[in-house]
Amino acid sequence: MSEEAIGRVGARFRFVAYGVAGSAAEALFTSAVASVGAGRLIVRGPSTPLMVPLYGLALPLFEPLHDRLRGRPAWQRGAVYAAGVLAIEALSGLAWRRWTRSVPWEYRSGLAIGGVTRLDYAPGWAILGLAAERLHDALTRRSITTHERSA
Numbered sequence: 001m002s003e004e005a006i007g008r009v010g011a012r013f014r015f016v017a018y019g020v021a022g023s024a025a026e027a028l029f030t031s032a033v034a035s036v037g038a039g040r041l042i043v044r045g046p047s048t049p050l051m052v053p054l055y056g057l058a059l060p061l062f063e064p065l066h067d068r069l070r071g072r073p074a075w076q077r078g079a080v081y082a083a084g085v086l087a088i089e090a091l092s093g094l095a096w097r098r099w100t101r102s103v104p105w106e107y108r109s110g111l112a113i114g115g116v117t118r119l120d121y122a123p124g125w126a127i128l129g130l131a132a133e134r135l136h137d138a139l140t141r142r143s144i145t146t147h148e149r150s151a
Contacts, residue, residue, distance in 0.1 A: 014063075014140075015056040016052075016056065017139055018057075018059055018062075018135070019051075019053060019054075019055045020052065020055075021132075021135060022051065023049075025128060026046045027043075027045050029124070030046075031043050047105055048104045057088065058132060061084070065081075065084065066132070066133050066136050074130060078130050079126060081128070082126040084129070086121075086125060089116065090113065093115070093116025093117060094114070097115075
C-alpha cells in the first residue's frame with residue numbers, strides 16, 4: 001500500500017474517531033446535566049447519529065488549528081477552541097434548522113443565542129478542545145511537548 005493510501009486510511013479513521021468521541025462526550029455531558037437537574041442518575045445518548053459527521057469535522061477544522069496553536073498557553077488555546085466550537089455550533093444549527101425546521105440541540109435556557117448555541121458553555125468547549133489536543137496527538141502519534149504538558 002502506498003504512503004498516500006495509508007494517509008487516507010488514517011484520515012478516515014481519525015474522522016470516525018472524532019465523531020465517536022464527540023458523541024460520547026455529548027452523551028456524558030447531557031446525562032450529567034439531566035442527572036444534576038433531576039437529583040438522580042439519568043442516562044441519555046447522543047441527540048442523533050447524524051452528529052457523528054459534525055463531530056468528525058474536527059479532522060479538517062481542529063487538527064490544523066491545534067498544530068498552529070502548539071506552544072501557546074492553555075488559556076489562549078482554550079479561548080480559540082471555545083470560539084471556534086460556538087461558531088461551528090451556531091452555523092451548523094442554523095443550517096440544520098433551515099433544512100429540517102428543527103435543531104437536535106435546541107437551547108432554551110442559559111445564555112442561548114437563537115436556540116443554536118449557548119455562550120455559557122464556552123468554558124466547557126474550551127476544556128473539550130484542550131482534551132481533543134490529546135486525542136489528536138494520540139491519533140497522529142505525536143508526542144506532547146513539555147510546554148503543552150504543563151497546560
